[in-house]
Amino acid sequence: MRDLKKILKFRASNKSQRFIADSLKISRNTVSRIFSLADQKQLHWEKAQNMDEDQIESYLFGNDTVNLVYQSPDFEMIHKELFKPGVTLQLLWDEYVEQCRSIGKPFYQRSNFYRLYTDYVKKHRLTMHINHKPGDRLMVDWDGKIMEVTDQYTGEITKAYLFVATLPFSMFSYVQACPSMDSKNWIDCHINAFRYFDGVTRLLVPDNLKTGVDSNKKYEDPVLNKSYQEMANHYGTTVIPARIRYQQIEG
Template sequence: MSKEKPILQMLRDGYSQRHIASFLHVSRNTVARVAKAASEHQLPNDVLESMDEVEIRHTLFPEEALIPTLVTPDFPYIHKELLKNGVTLKLLWQEYVDTCRNTGKPPYGYSQYCKLYQDYVTQHKLTMHIQHKPGDKLMVDWAGTALPLYDKTTGNSRKVYLFVATLPFSMYCYAQACGTMKEEDWINAHIAMYEFFGGVTRILTPDNLKVGILSNRKYEDPVVNRSYQELADHYHTALLPARVLAPRDKAAVEGSVGNLTSHIIARLRNRKFFDLHTMNTAIRKELDRFNDTPFQKKDGSRHSVFLEEEATFLQPLPKYPYEFAQWKSATVQLNYHIAIDFQNYSVPYEYVRKKVDVRYTKNSIEVYYKGNRICSHKRLYGRRGQYSTVVEHMPVNHQLYSEWDQKRFLKWADGIGEATHQVIQGIFDSYRIEEQAYKSCLSLLKLADKYSTERLEHACRAALERIPSPRYKNIRLILESLQ
């Protein structure tokens, strides 16, 4: 605001330049400059009162009227454009300069342009959109304070952990209690988080936890846990972990962890929970209250800012939620099967003795060789040792099947004794497909090489007396005990 008029009025009333500078909060040089101009361009008192600030300034400093006026930036347009991905103040300033040059008017410099925009944001109590854009980034972490979960029978408690996620633009938060900090709970908390927000951000920023980030060196690309990378790929988001020992990279979630600790954990400290579902129901109620609490220094709440300014910028959720998957390596056995959690799944016989990667979820098993999926199965549950065998995986002219069949195994067993024959026959009867029994029968009959045919026959007879369907392991233990 121009202060030439009040300076002239105070000079007319006889105040010193030092007093005027102090009273109007201007520099003494400014007061001296106005006093000098007033002495050169006499302004009668009656005329001074009727003139506005612009007229007085042009009368005192006519040379400034010859200087072109700088073009005022369109601040509402700037604020709206900064919401868009990839748009920066530098880019908008360059576009502003080009527009000014095309119209022949002088623009503000970049630093003054940024200062004017910051003043506009402060004056209108808006959110600065320089660091964070709506729907651009999502930050996740564990809260440092654990919650107690009690056992109904013993009354003992164990720790459960609070997963926290924050959208840094609106500061809208999500929280969920998890039984452990292991990979499965970490992944499932993310799946629930995306359902809560109803969309996906462009970037996902976790801390450097081993369940998500295996390595994050300064000058190298981060090494991401395979299941965590699958989750990011499924939701079409990019993993950009925070730098090691750089809490500012995830300042939004760090602040939310502290606020949620006091708002949720402290509020629930006197309640006893005996299952995670009840605890998470209570946490959700406190979370909604936290998100709906009005801001102290600006209008609205986390929830209202999210709905009004950020929700529409989120990417849509995929058609189906991600299903947690684990990976392990396995070697295809001679019977062209692999074992996962004591259950057996067939693989095309061409991969016998080769190492394969196995991806298994709650419902399915997928087998990969050098990055290519070679087969899949529905996951088996129940008693151990079950087989899922695809007939097409069986070889046509494989050496194992050209040399061995049930008839030959039984003939070999006859050469040892009747009890051994019964055990081998029982093993074949227990499998749906004949080839599944070959490995077990071969291992059992070869015990004769180590212990003799007489001792093997005796062990088989003893096993038949005590066990309805004896297997290789039973026979081997009997032989070892009789040594």
């Protein structure tokens, strides 16, 4: 552990254990232990400020420094487990804590555990698993691909646009081809999807397309297309547009 001197300096400034733990991204139990050992060994900041980390560590712990090494979570296994039904990051943290306690090793607090997992995902360019409740939300959008439909009698070719509605928990989907991506087809597709799924989810999550969302600015409530809002009200559901990507470059 390389934060001993910082802990003692914070303590000399009358910072709370919670403040120190949050600032240094360590557990409050660790901070409390350092406080206790410093009292036992009578190591105060007046003396510690003239010592380096190794000297402080040796002074406080002697040959017991190995006990300060946190048990590293197996994030490769954790990431795989998250794709199993019913498994959450909270559950895996609980199991990690239980394992650490059984072998007498210090463990990361939940917030740091979550942060380390996020860092692992970013480092390895993985996709984070998002926990969804069954039937809670319906993801809707135009697919983006354009199909060509040929009339078998006249040979006339017309374009078709694909509407896709997906229940993210089960990945069960409804797909419908439409002659255009106008508001009428958008709403009709929703109604047909509700009939297909035999129910309406609590939330509808569309992308920020103009047939459904007029405006969706950061720090402001989204403004929905009037017909789309009326449809949502009629079916007793709520439309929550997906977050927009921030593309403006500060100059």
